[in-house]
Amino acid sequence: MALxxxxxxxxxxxxxxxxxxxRQYQEGTLPNQYSLSPTEKIxxxxxxxxxxxxxxxxxxxxxxxxxxxxxxxETLLDKHIIVVNDVTEYTGGRRSKKYSLNGDFGLVAGVDIxxxxxxxxxxDFSGKLVARYTEPASVKDGPIRILxxxxxxxxxLIKENGSELHHLHGIxxxxxxxxxxxVGLLMTPPIMPGWDHYxxxxxxxxxxxxxxxxxxxxxxxxxxGEMHQGAGKGVDNLIFIKIGTGIGAGIICEGKIYRxxxxxxGDVGHISVDHNGPLCHCGNRGCLEAIAAGPAIASRxxxxxxxxxxxxxxxxxxSNGHILRAEDVGKASKEGDxxxxxxxxxxxxHIGSVLASLVNFFNPGMIVIGGGVSNIGDLLLSSxxxxxxxxxxxxxxxxxxxxxxxxxxxxxxxGAINLAMDNIFVISSSxxxxxxx
Amino acid sequence: MALxxxxxxxxxxxxxxxxxxxRQYQEGTLPNQYSLSPTEKIxxxxxxxxxxxxxxxxxxxxxxxxxxxxxxxETLLDKHIIVVNDVTEYTGGRRSKKYSLNGDFGLVAGVDIxxxxxxxxxxDFSGKLVARYTEPASVKDGPIRILxxxxxxxxxLIKENGSELHHLHGIxxxxxxxxxxxVGLLMTPPIMPGWDHYxxxxxxxxxxxxxxxxxxxxxxxxxxGEMHQGAGKGVDNLIFIKIGTGIGAGIICEGKIYRxxxxxxGDVGHISVDHNGPLCHCGNRGCLEAIAAGPAIASRxxxxxxxxxxxxxxxxxxSNGHILRAEDVGKASKEGDxxxxxxxxxxxxHIGSVLASLVNFFNPGMIVIGGGVSNIGDLLLSSxxxxxxxxxxxxxxxxxxxxxxxxxxxxxxxGAINLAMDNIFVISSSxxxxxxx
Numbered sequence: 001m002a003l004x005x006x007x008x009x010x011x012x013x014x015x016x017x018x019x020x021x022x023r024q025y026q027e028g029t030l031p032n033q034y035s036l037s038p039t040e041k042i043x044x045x046x047x048x049x050x051x052x053x054x055x056x057x058x059x060x061x062x063x064x065x066x067x068x069x070x071x072x073x074e075t076l077l078d079k080h081i082i083v084v085n086d087v088t089e090y091t092g093g094r095r096s097k098k099y100s101l102n103g104d105f106g107l108v109a110g111v112d113i114x115x116x117x118x119x120x121x122x123x124d125f126s127g128k129l130v131a132r133y134t135e136p137a138s139v140k141d142g143p144i145r146i147l148x149x150x151x152x153x154x155x156x157l158i159k160e161n162g163s164e165l166h167h168l169h170g171i172x173x174x175x176x177x178x179x180x181x182x183v184g185l186l187m188t189p190p191i192m193p194g195w196d197h198y199x200x201x202x203x204x205x206x207x208x209x210x211x212x213x214x215x216x217x218x219x220x221x222x223x224x225g226e227m228h229q230g231a232g233k234g235v236d237n238l239i240f241i242k243i244g245t246g247i248g249a250g251i252i253c254e255g256k257i258y259r260x261x262x263x264x265x266g267d268v269g270h271i272s273v274d275h276n277g278p279l280c281h282c283g284n285r286g287c288l289e290a291i292a293a294g295p296a297i298a299s300r301x302x303x304x305x306x307x308x309x310x311x312x313x314x315x316x317x318x319s320n321g322h323i324l325r326a327e328d329v330g331k332a333s334k335e336g337d338x339x340x341x342x343x344x345x346x347x348x349x350h351i352g353s354v355l356a357s358l359v360n361f362f363n364p365g366m367i368v369i370g371g372g373v374s375n376i377g378d379l380l381l382s383s384x385x386x387x388x389x390x391x392x393x394x395x396x397x398x399x400x401x402x403x404x405x406x407x408x409x410x411x412x413x414x415g416a417i418n419l420a421m422d423n424i425f426v427i428s429s430s431x432x433x434x435x436x437x
Numbered sequence: 438m439a440l441x442x443x444x445x446x447x448x449x450x451x452x453x454x455x456x457x458x459x460r461q462y463q464e465g466t467l468p469n470q471y472s473l474s475p476t477e478k479i480x481x482x483x484x485x486x487x488x489x490x491x492x493x494x495x496x497x498x499x500x501x502x503x504x505x506x507x508x509x510x511e512t513l514l515d516k517h518i519i520v521v522n523d524v525t526e527y528t529g530g531r532r533s534k535k536y537s538l539n540g541d542f543g544l545v546a547g548v549d550i551x552x553x554x555x556x557x558x559x560x561d562f563s564g565k566l567v568a569r570y571t572e573p574a575s576v577k578d579g580p581i582r583i584l585x586x587x588x589x590x591x592x593x594l595i596k597e598n599g600s601e602l603h604h605l606h607g608i609x610x611x612x613x614x615x616x617x618x619x620v621g622l623l624m625t626p627p628i629m630p631g632w633d634h635y636x637x638x639x640x641x642x643x644x645x646x647x648x649x650x651x652x653x654x655x656x657x658x659x660x661x662g663e664m665h666q667g668a669g670k671g672v673d674n675l676i677f678i679k680i681g682t683g684i685g686a687g688i689i690c691e692g693k694i695y696r697x698x699x700x701x702x703g704d705v706g707h708i709s710v711d712h713n714g715p716l717c718h719c720g721n722r723g724c725l726e727a728i729a730a731g732p733a734i735a736s737r738x739x740x741x742x743x744x745x746x747x748x749x750x751x752x753x754x755x756s757n758g759h760i761l762r763a764e765d766v767g768k769a770s771k772e773g774d775x776x777x778x779x780x781x782x783x784x785x786x787h788i789g790s791v792l793a794s795l796v797n798f799f800n801p802g803m804i805v806i807g808g809g810v811s812n813i814g815d816l817l818l819s820s821x822x823x824x825x826x827x828x829x830x831x832x833x834x835x836x837x838x839x840x841x842x843x844x845x846x847x848x849x850x851x852g853a854i855n856l857a858m859d860n861i862f863v864i865s866s867s868x869x870x871x872x873x874x
Contacts, residue, residue, distance in 0.1 A: 363697025
């Protein structure tokens with residue numbers, strides 16, 4: 001989706017943030033959330049998940065009485081959270097109205113902060129994407145510049161859509177580092193200088209006081225996206241593994257993201273594969289990341305290419321201006337280069353053997369593979385699959401699916417939008433139901 | 438707790454099961470459960486967890502209004518599920534009544550079927566153990582004999598307690614094999630010939646038609662016991678690892694037992710430690726179980742003893758009638774035998790390195806170590822701890838506790854009683870609340 005040219009030409013405005021008037025925002029103000037009764041929340045989640053629902057569908061899915069569902073639907077219609085869809089077709093039997101989320105209720109933004117890019121998507125409440133924008137940006141520029149730029153872009157995108165800032169009800173952010181989700185703070189992120197404990201939420205809240213803002217680790221966000229809109233739809237227990245510069249996992253457990261006791265669950269890149277292996281930036285030897293992530297694939301290939309073992313890889317190296325990347329190795333493997341094939345297989349075998357352990361432990365229904373290195377393609381996937389099947393118990397792999405991410409380059413944005421949506425509707429303290437139970 | 442002598446002398450009565458009249462039991466009859474409203478269920482769970490609660494405690498814990506809590510308490514008192522405790526002391530401020538579960542409401546049994554023993558405990562609804570009994574039994578005798586014996590023992594224990602069979606509201610069973618919990622069936626258990634898909638629940642239901650019966654894997658049951666009454670009280674995310682003849686794990690995730698997509702989560706004994714290691718009975722090489730469980734410790738020690746490397750181990754071997762067990766290695770290590778110490782350390786290191794991977798992935802708040810081999814003691818524990826700390830990420834181990842099980846030899850029985858209690862009170866379909874919300 002194209003932005004007006006003047007936007008693209010705008011430089012980072014580091015001062016903007018400070019000039020911006022602090023509107024309603026105050027320290028300690030609760031983020032903007034909508035309280036629903038437990039039953040309303042269940043119905044909204046179901047409608048969100050399946051897109052459209054009739055009363056009869058809801059009765060058969062939930063075990064609630066028709067009376068109760070009717071009452072809740074009236075309330076949700078009154079609150080403008082859901083709408084009745086046009087019934088255009090009569091398919092026999094009784095004509096039944098379908099309900100879906102009200103797109104006009106407001107907007108939700110998903111922001112994916114990568115190491116070298118900012119990705120933004122804005123959707124309406126029905127989940128329809130109304131704006132999508134990407135630009136290169138270095139996360140090393142620090143939070144003030146990056147967050148300022150993100151707020152500027154959000155404001156422009158919202159206005160271009162003909163909306164007002166207060167129409168933005170939620171913002172989800174994915175960041176490439178460990179996050180304490182409960183407070184929205186990055187915890188000593190290795191590749192993000194200046195971001196440690198930076199107050200991301202209050203900063204953005206100043207620009208968008210009416211938005212409920214949540215921050216999570218990028219892999220968790222991708223796992224959420226995959227569960228809602230990707231390969232993982234309807235799968236209760238899922239491991240999303242991102243293979244890129246590093247290797248990390250997002251865990252969906254019983255239909256919910258699982259973050260662990262300190263919020264750092266899923267850090268599978270530092271599982272030990274070979275105690276005598278190469279040194280990892282974490283200080284240990286032979287971590288999965290140091291053996292099978294993008295840089296490891298590239299450096300092993302480069303070594304072999306320079307030693308004259310692969311003419312194809314050497315050609316990529318020379319035509320790229322003396323750089324060899326994991327994606328080049330992927331291309332060479334597709335062209336039939338024996339050494340590239342061997343390196344990809346080796347990498348898949350290591351990833352698969354770690355996943356085999358996790359399958360024995362966690363018994364997921366699906367493993368989704370994403371991240372830049374996954375573009376290497378089917379050879380990598382089949383090597384991973386073989387290693388998992390060889391080392392896992394038969395019962396644990398009987399129904400296990402191992403697939404590539406379906407959300408692709410949009411994974412982060414889609415996930416962040418869904419993360420925001422997950423946190424907008426909350427169950428009210430039961431006080432509202434107290435008088436009636 | 439001693440049983441009457443005539444009971445102990447009774448032989449297995451394999452025919453009893455068939456003679457027993459099929460009382461109310463019919464295929465498809467729902468097991469005996471008590472429906473509660475969502476709020477009542479929350480209150481009952483809280484009272485169960487903490488033993489005793491005043492109204493003010495409940496208000497501050499739950500966020501429900503005092504009015505709502507009062508209404509629920511009246512209902513629960515009417516149903517005789519809870520009782521008011523005597524207020525014997527006036528501690529200043531307003532005197533407040535305390536509520537606890539009503540022990541007289543009925544009985545719950547926990548049965549732990551081991552490879553070579555049957556363990557039974559019967560508790561009243563307040564959790565107080567009223568009967569405890571153990572006898573040797575080989576699980577290889579098959580389900581008809583073992584289940585017949587269990588039912589006989591349960592009947593005797595109940596009657597000795599001055600109760601009637603219909604006072605038994607729930608039975609929890611732990612079995613040493615993989616279980617599909619949703620149907621209560623063992624799935625191709627390796628050490629239980631004749632038990633595969635055997636209808637355990639209908640069999641026991643014939644004797645105890647008023648009891649709600651649930652069957653689960655023994656390690657899951659131990660994890661549940663540890664969470665409710667052991668070291669894991671109040672810990673949301675926990676891995677219970679049982680080290681005995683085999684190695685398995687029970688996973689508590691967000692305060693609930695996690696069974697995985699096929700019910701086989703926690704099968705950590707077959708995680709690969711050394712691709713060139715000894716052959717495991719599962720067909721793979723170098724599984725954790727084949728390297729670090731009881732038999733592996735014993736056989737490595739025996740080899741060394743026979744080679745003349747450890748006089749202490751040789752002495753145990755000879756005085757035991759030419760058998761060397763893992764517990765002997767433990768004893769020798771405590772007496773300072775260098776080789777025994779090395780073997781225990783080695784075993785702990787392997788277990789710890791697998792746990793380190795799981796800590797990176799799952800980020801639990803606690804690891805509890807149980808099972809027969811854990812009796813080896815502190816040397817094993819410290820070796821495991823060292824290996825976990827060496828290979829896990831600092832954030833994941835910051836608050837991690839690694840401790841021995843506190844439920845000890847009662848782990849299975851306590852867990853099974855709690856498993857049964859977990860499944861007696863269920864949330865009613867919301868129909869009961871329909872008219873009022």
